Amino acid sequence: MVTHARAVVVGGGAVGCSIAYHLCKAGWTDTVLLERDELTAGSTWHAAGLLPLFNMSYATSHIHDYSVKFYQDLAGETGMDTGFFRVGNLRMAQTEARMDEYRLYASTAETVGIPYEWLTPKEIAERWPLVRTEDLKGAIFHPTDGYINPADVTQAMAAGARARGARIYRKTQVDAFERTASGEWIVRGHIVADKGGILQAKQPFEIRCDVVVTATGNHAQRTAAMVGCYIPAIPVEHQYIVTEPDPALVEWRASNPQHPVLRDADAKWYVREERGGWILGPYERNAPAWAVFGVPETFRADLLQLDLDRIEAEYLSMIHRIPSTENVGLKDDFNGPICYTPDGNPLVGPAPGVDNFYFAEGFSFGITAAGGTGYYLAQMITQGEAEIDMWSLDPRRYGPWINRNYAARKNEECYEHVFILHHPDEEREACRPLKTAPCYDRVKARGAQFGQVNGWERPTYYADTPDFDDHAARSFRRGGWWRFAEAEARAVREGVGLFDVTPFAKHRIMGPGATDFLDRLTCNRLPKVGRINLTYALTEAAGTVRSEFTIVRHGENDYYVVSAGAAEAYDGDYLRKMAPADGSVVIQNVTTQYGVFAIAGPKAREVMEAVTFAQDPAAVYTNKAFPWLSAREVDLGMCRTLAIRVAYAGELGWELHHPMEMQNYLFDRIVAAGQGLRLCGTRAMNWLRQEKSYRAFGSDLGRDATPFESGLDRFVDMSKDFVGKTALETAGIRARCVTLLIDGPADADPWGREALYESDGTTRVGRLTSGGWSVVFGRQIGLGYVDPAHAAPGTRLKVRIMGALWDAEVVEDSPHDPQNLRIRADSPARR
Known part of the structure; x- marks a missing residue:
């Protein structure tokens, strides 16, 4: 066994073999893969091998x-049959709501270039007569979908990795990771001997390397714990059954190609030939x-006890459909x-608090994701950044407050939600409420309906009861909440509104090196004392927006x-990793120490003056005393508050x-004072900020666009x-972020996932990357990225909303109050 490598990949399933392959293809030929048993011995061996392209995430x-494209090419490269069958994927709908879900998804698919077809129940029956269709509304068909043999494609990726220089060792159990003073990793473990079905430790090993990547599947918790992470x-x-041959299918196949994969989402199952x-x-x-506190050491290519009664309803619905x-x-x-995660997305990227250590864990659709994960993670490791924004998969999207009890329940919920309608305004109920601001009960009593961000309950709108x-x-269209959000947005534009934005992530950064640290970390100039500035941290490799x-x-x-x-752990980890090691910078996470209210609207100054003791000489909120983009500590009654204009x-x-x-x-003081x-x-805030063309991190801003493109x-x-300046200087402009006003349907608004034409x-x-309704213009509104040739104000475009194309126009940024006169407005009495 080798003793040195550039990268060590731990885990020999489909994901691990893909990572090893793509690292070698990217030039890191000195890569080692370690597998505790045999390749494919984890979840890969019992996976059904489906390749569904359907996904709401860009x-x-x-x-x-x-x-899907990589697996088709892999057989030719390696000469090994991957068992790929391009049979297509038919997603059926029993309700119009499900068809709306498919319409929204289809527009997202268009932005990636994924082909699809629409089929009526009659067309389904004509093409696939074994399927009962009288209770269907329709279907979406992906002709490029299919299925693959998980073991074959994994072995093919392993062969491709070996051909490019990787060394793969089986029966090698990793026991520990150690970081040396020089920054190297030492991977320690033992080689296992199998004697008569009994596994026995043989000889210890250690490998020194620059980078470690874990793709250990069901053993992810144990692996992460080795470096102090949860x-x-x-x-x-997950249960599935295989039937005996179906004579009707055998007869149909005598003169027809393979049947497509069938998905009856409303019945919560898939079926394939x-x-x-x-x-x-x-x-x-x-x-x-299962194995909430860790997979047993002896568990390898094993299965769990059946509980077929649990899937009786789904089995009967298959008989109904076929x-x-x-x-x-x-x-x-x-x-x-x-393996699952609370939101269903895998954990792909840097380990929190650990340098040069990457996770590729938590794959519930591991075969489908393995090829692309290896490709984009290899980019991240070898080039410093992937070509797409991987924020939605980053392991640091989860904070250290999450424990096993929470994860187990949320993962169970995620499993049962695979085929539940995925509304864009979906808010899943398990483990809630958990993190609540003190005013939670007060706003709930006033009709607050809550969303969840980083575990915090946050009002999304206020109902009338x-x-x-x-x-x-x-709904995928204008749901029952829409009228409340519209009234709230109008109230802010015409009067004054109060938002609870307590979940904001907050850090104190102090010490003799704080100014130099922040100045180098961010691309804007730092504010003067008593002032504020909006700024961005860029990725060093690409000059794109990181935070x-x-x-x-x-x-x-x-x-x-x-x-x-949502970025509390993500940003906190980055700040700590980038801070100088000499102790000259102190970083404190103070998120839970401070609540945040936002007061906005033409009458906001009146509320501020009413909340403050009138006799307080500091209670002056004029432009001269308290200018825009400044911050002051004020006494709001007996509450000392940092007010930021x-x-x-x-x-x-x-x-x-x-x-x-x-x-x-x-809260009580503001509500009492605010006539x-x-x-x-x-939801109202989201619409309002689009009228000002304010970009939102995580949707409009991310690691796939530079600040100039944004x-x-x-x-x-x-x-x-x-950081990132050198890359920014040479990045060029591939696309531009624009604001659009849209003449859309009367019953639906864009969600920020739609294709532009x-x-x-x-x-x-x-x-589009954001979407909604504008109360100022009485039209739909959205932010999105277009090629530079179509970014000029006045450009006419089309946007696909609920299956149809609608007129849209690129407008100047900040179509509402473009000169910021309302933001800078002074008190008439004190002007």
């Missing part, structure tokens, strides 16, 4: 699309998490563990840094950062040095 769609990757039991019979894979309710299966016997059945059914209000920070400067080397609530809603306003323990006092004040949620030129100071509807030129 990044995951790219990953799945790459996999990740919420816990297996859930298998040697003249069928494989039924259900995603039923109450499938339990009547010929009623008298077909069962040939085999499986119950195997498949506390018992309003938010679940029933969800967004609002920086408040308290003193010469004392800063308060605010970022997206900024408003994401694009109106006169302040953010009020206050001690968490005083939140209820402050006409309306409580507002994030339209953030005014936040980049090219006269100073900063030239005005004749023939050529795709971009995609």
Whole structure:
């Protein structure tokens, strides 16, 4: 066995072999892969091998699309049959709501270039007469989908990796990782001997390397613990059955190609052809998490005890949909563990708190994702960044507050939601409420309907009764919540609104090296004492947007840094990893110490003045005393508050950062003082910020676009040095972020996942990244990226909403209040 390597990949399933292959293809030929048993011995061996392209995520769609194309080419490269069958994927719908889901997905698929067809029930019956269609509304068909033999494609990737220089060792158990003072990793373990079916330790080994990647499947928790991490990757039991040959299918196949993969999402199952019979894979309710506290050491290519009663309803629905299966016997059945995460996306990227260590764990659709994961993760490792934004898969999207109890329940929920309608406004209920701001009960009593971000409950809108059914209000079109969000947005534009934005991530950065550190880390100039600035941290390799920070400067080397609530662990880990090792910079996560209210609207100043003691000489909120983009500590009654004059809603306003323990006092005082004040949620805020062309991190801003492409030129100071500047100088402009006003349907708005076309509807030129309704213009609105030739204001485009193309126009940024007169408005009495 070798003792040195550039990279060590731990885990010999489909994902691990793909990573090894792509690292070698990227030039890291000195790569080693270690597998504790045999290749494919984990979940790979009992996977059904489906290759579904259907996905609402832009990044995951790219990953799945790459996999399907890569697997087709791999057989030619290696000379090994991968068992790839391009039979297509028919997703059937029993309801119009399901068809709406497919319509939204189809537009997302277009942005990646994934082909699809629409079929009526009659057309389905004509092409595939074994399928019962009288209770269907229609279907979407992916002709490039199919299935593959998981073991064969894994062995082919392993062969391709070996051919490019990788060394693969089986029966090698990794026991520990050690980081040396020089930054090297030492991977320690032992080689295992199999004597008569009994595994015995043989000889120890250690390999020194620069980078470690783990793809250990069901063993992810144990692997992560070796480097002091907990990740919420816990297996859930997945059963599927294989039938005896179906005579009707055998007869049909005598003169027809293979049957496509069938998915009856409303019945919660998939079915594919298998040697003249069928494989039924259900995603039923109450499938339990397994090995919550770690997979047993002895568990290898094993299965779990069956519980076929649990999938009886799905089995009967298969018989309903394919009547010929009623008298077909069962040939085999499986119950195997498949790893899940709370949101269903895998964990792909840097390990939190650990340098040069990467996770590729938590794959519930591992065969589909393996090829693309290897490709994009290899880019991240060898080039410093992937060509697509991998934020939605980053392991650091989960904070350290998550434990096994939470992960197990959320993973079970995620499993049973595989075929549940995935509304864009979906808010899953398990493990909630968990993290609540003090005012939670107060706003809930006033009709708040909550969303979840990083575990925090956050009002999305306020209904007119506390018992309003938010679940029933969800839709792919304008749900029952729409009228409330519209009224809230209008209230902010015409009067004043109050938002609870407590989940913002907040860090204090102090010490003698704080200014130099932040100045180099971010691309905008730092604010003066008492002022604030919006700035960005860029990726060093690509010059793209890695993080967004609002920086408040308290003193010469004392800063308060605010970022997206969902990015608390992601940004905190980055700040700590980038800080100098000499102790000159102190970074404190103070997210849970401070609550945040945002007051916005033309009457915001009146509320601020009313909340403050009138006799307080500091209670002056004029432009001269308290200018835009400044910060001051003020006494709001008895609550000392950091007031920041900024408003994401694009109106006169302040953010009020206050001690968490005083939140209820402050809330009561504001509500009592604010005549006409309306409580507002994030859905209205999302619409309002689009009217000002304010980009949102995680959707409009990410690691696949530079600040110049994102339209953030005014936040980049090219006269100073900063991380990513060199890459930014040579990056060029591949696309531009634009704001569009849309003449769309009367009952639906864009969600930010839609494809954009030239005005004749023939050529795709971009995609939306945000969408909604504008109360100012009475039209739909969206932000998105288009090729530079179509970015000029006045350009006419088309956007696909709910299956149809609608007129859209590129407008100047900040179509509402383009000169910021409302934001800078002064008090008439004190002007």
